Amino acid sequence: MPSSDAQQPFSIPVPSSQDDAIQTNASGQSPTVQMHPAAKWLGQDTARRLGIFQLPENFLLSVVIPVYNEVNTIEAVVERVRSSGLPIEIILVDDGSRDGSRDKLRQLETVPNTRVILHEKNKGKGAAIKTGFTHATGDIVVIQDADMEYDPQDFRYLIQPIIEGDADVVYGTRYGHQDRPVAPLWHYAVNRIISILTSIKTGLYFSDVETCYKLFPRKIIQDLVPKLRENRFGIEIEVTIRLARQKTRFYERHIRYHRRSWDQGKKIGWKDGVRALWCILRY
Numbered sequence: 001m002p003s004s005d006a007q008q009p010f011s012i013p014v015p016s017s018q019d020d021a022i023q024t025n026a027s028g029q030s031p032t033v034q035m036h037p038a039a040k041w042l043g044q045d046t047a048r049r050l051g052i053f054q055l056p057e058n059f060l061l062s063v064v065i066p067v068y069n070e071v072n073t074i075e076a077v078v079e080r081v082r083s084s085g086l087p088i089e090i091i092l093v094d095d096g097s098r099d100g101s102r103d104k105l106r107q108l109e110t111v112p113n114t115r116v117i118l119h120e121k122n123k124g125k126g127a128a129i130k131t132g133f134t135h136a137t138g139d140i141v142v143i144q145d146a147d148m149e150y151d152p153q154d155f156r157y158l159i160q161p162i163i164e165g166d167a168d169v170v171y172g173t174r175y176g177h178q179d180r181p182v183a184p185l186w187h188y189a190v191n192r193i194i195s196i197l198t199s200i201k202t203g204l205y206f207s208d209v210e211t212c213y214k215l216f217p218r219k220i221i222q223d224l225v226p227k228l229r230e231n232r233f234g235i236e237i238e239v240t241i242r243l244a245r246q247k248t249r250f251y252e253r254h255i256r257y258h259r260r261s262w263d264q265g266k267k268i269g270w271k272d273g274v275r276a277l278w279c280i281l282r283y
Helices: 044-049 074-082 101-108 125-135 152-163 185-202 218-227 235-245 270-282
Strands: 022-024 031-033 061-067 088-095 114-119 140-143 169-173 214-217 250-254
Touching: 061 074, 061 125, 061 152, 074 088, 074 101, 074 152, 088 101, 088 125, 101 114, 114 125, 125 140, 125 218, 125 235, 140 152, 140 218, 152 169, 152 214, 152 250, 185 235, 185 270, 214 218, 218 235, 235 270
Parallel strands: 061 088, 061 140, 088 114, 169 250
Antiparallel strands: 022 031, 140 214, 169 214
């Protein structure tokens, strides 16, 4: 559920020292998150709202990037993910690209903590995402598109509710705040319709169910993978409905978003919107 005090992510260097730790209480069960040193002068409540906190010891974020004909952006996207300042592993799943993306991926495979997995034929974004989920080894898994629409600097802000035990799954919402590029009305309207119908189906309120930025604890999403049927964009709806049925605790936080046009390579179309409606009925 959206937080009433959610704000735009605050850019601050992420500590890389051994002070990035989580302490276990005397019972050895519920962890207590240590606040970032900045909380000393900001105050803990303000620090929490800005997404400033310390990471658990040995924390790892798995970033799954489905790739299909993204030769012009994939290198820049990987660089942006690596510059997030978080301990990450990058899982690139090429879904049968034919534009030279695979040549770029062969070069990126030499980058530390980066894996490249190839689909010989195009199976769809959902299929690529499921492959990535299966190979993830991190504590939390996030989906990252291979274009430049989403900003990985938001990762730290998004993982906080999971780290602090306030949520099981976090969605980054592109709507509900003013600091964003204005999208075409039809795009906003279709997304709102799908989000509202999904909300009715699940009994939960989602402002942006089609968002790319969905974060899951690895066990939750890997346990779900064998049940997933959708191989295209319908996976967004299927995952949401199946997790809601399991009484999963959802959380939304605002993210930055820079929409690309059809001329720039945007791939989702009206057929995917129709499929999303079908998925709402089916699942």
